[in-house]
C-alpha cells in the first residue's frame with residue numbers, strides 16, 4: 149500500500165513522462181469534432197476516469213440521441229485540442245429561451261427594460277454554466293459534467309423536465325484538455341488556467357471569457373478537487389467545499405446582491421449532497437477560515453464580475469465518490485435555480501443597474517451576516533468608485549473584450565495640468581460593468597484616475613473597431 153505522498157509523486161512523474169514522450173498532437177482528424185485521434189493519456193490513478201479522447205465521441209452520441217442537446221466546439225486549447233460546449237434545453241419551450249435572449253440583450257444595455265421584461269407575464273429560462281476540469285489533474289469534475297449531461301439528456305422524470313423548462317444548462321465539459329491528457333494541473337503552456345483571468349493569456353481563458361460574456365450566466369459552477377495532501381490542516385472528513393468563499397471578498401463586487409442568493413444556493417447544494425452521499429459541506433462564508441486576505445481571482449470569482457452567482461466546488465475524493473459529490477451538488481444548485489430564478493435574475497440585473505446609474509454599493513444585510521462566523525464581513529463591504537480612468541490602448545482592447553464600455557475623446561483635452569491628444573481612451577465608471585472595469589484598473593500604474601467632476605465630449609468606441 150503506497151502512502152498518499154508516494155501516490156502523488158508517482159502521478160506527478162507519470163504526468164511528466166507523458167508530457168515529454170507524447171507532446172500535444174493535433175487531435176482533430178478532420179472537420180468532424182467527434183473524430184478524435186487517441187493519444188497516450190495519463191488517466192486518474194484512483195478510478196476509471198473518462199479519457200479525453202473518449203469525451204467527443206460520447207458527446208456526439210448524446211447529441212445524436214437526445215433532441216435536448218447541442219454540442220459545439222468552443223475553442224482550441226494551447227496544445228491544439230478542442231474545448232467542447234454542450235447546451236442543454238427543452239426544445240418544447242423555446243419561447244421561454246427566446247424571452248431570455250431578449251432579457252439578455254437588455255441586461256447590460258438597458259437594465260430598466262430588462263427588469264420590466266422579468267416582471268411581465270412572459271416566462272423565461274435562465275442560463276447555468278457548469279465548468280469541468282480547469283485543473284487537468286483533478287479528474288472528477290469532467291466525469292461529473294458528462295454524467296450531468298447524460299442525466300439531463302435522457303432522464304424522463306418530471307424533475308428533469310422542470311429543470312429544462314426553466315434552465316438552459318451550458319456545460320464546458322473540459323476546460324483544460326491538455327492537462328486532462330497529460331495529468332497535469334496546468335495546460336500545455338504550463339499555465340494554471342484558474343489563475344489566468346487578470347492576464348487572460350491563454351486561449352482556454354479567452355474562450356471562457358467569451359462564453360461568460362455571451363450568456364451572462366445566472367449561475368456558474370466550477371468543479372475541482374481539493375487536494376488536502378497539500379494543506380492537511382484544513383482536512384475535515386467526508387466534506388465538500390462549496391463556496392461562497394470566506395472573508396474578505398473583493399470589494400468591487402455588489403456583494404450584498406450576490407450573497408443574498410449564493411449562500412442559500414450553497415445550502416441547497418449541501419442538502420442534496422447530504423441526502424444522497426451523507427457528506428456535508430464546508431461553506432467558507434459560513435464556516436471560515438476567517439482570513440483577512442482577499443481570495444485569489446479564480447474562474448468562479450471572475451464570473452462574479454458579470455454579476456453571476458459563481459461557486460467553486462471542491463470534492464476531497466479523488467475517485468467515484470468525487471464524481472458523485474459534484475453530481476449531487478450540481479443537482480442541488482439546479483433545483484434552487486428552478487425555485488428562485490425570477491428573484492435571482494432580478495438582483496443580477498439590479499447589480500448591472502447600480503453600475504449603469506452610478507448607484508452606491510450596499511452593505512450585506514444583517515440576517516446574512518449572522519450566518520457567518522467571521523466578523524470581517526461587517527467591514528470592507530462598501531466602497532466608492534472613481535468617476536473615470538484615462539487608459540492606454542492595450543488596456544482598452546482588453547476591457548472591450550471583457551464587455552466593458554470604453555470611449556475615445558473627439559478632441560484633445562487637459563486634465564490635472566497634463567495634455568491628452570484627441571482619441572484618448574476613457575473608461576467612465578457609470579456603466580453596467582463598473583465592477584469588472586474597476587477591478588482591472590484600480591491598482592495599475594499606467595492609468596490616470598479621475599476622482600472629481602470631469603466634463604469632456606467623447607465618442608463611442610465600438611468593439612469592432614479594435615484590432
Ligand SMILES: [Zn+2]
Pocket residue numbers: 283286342371372373
Ligand atoms: Zn482545482
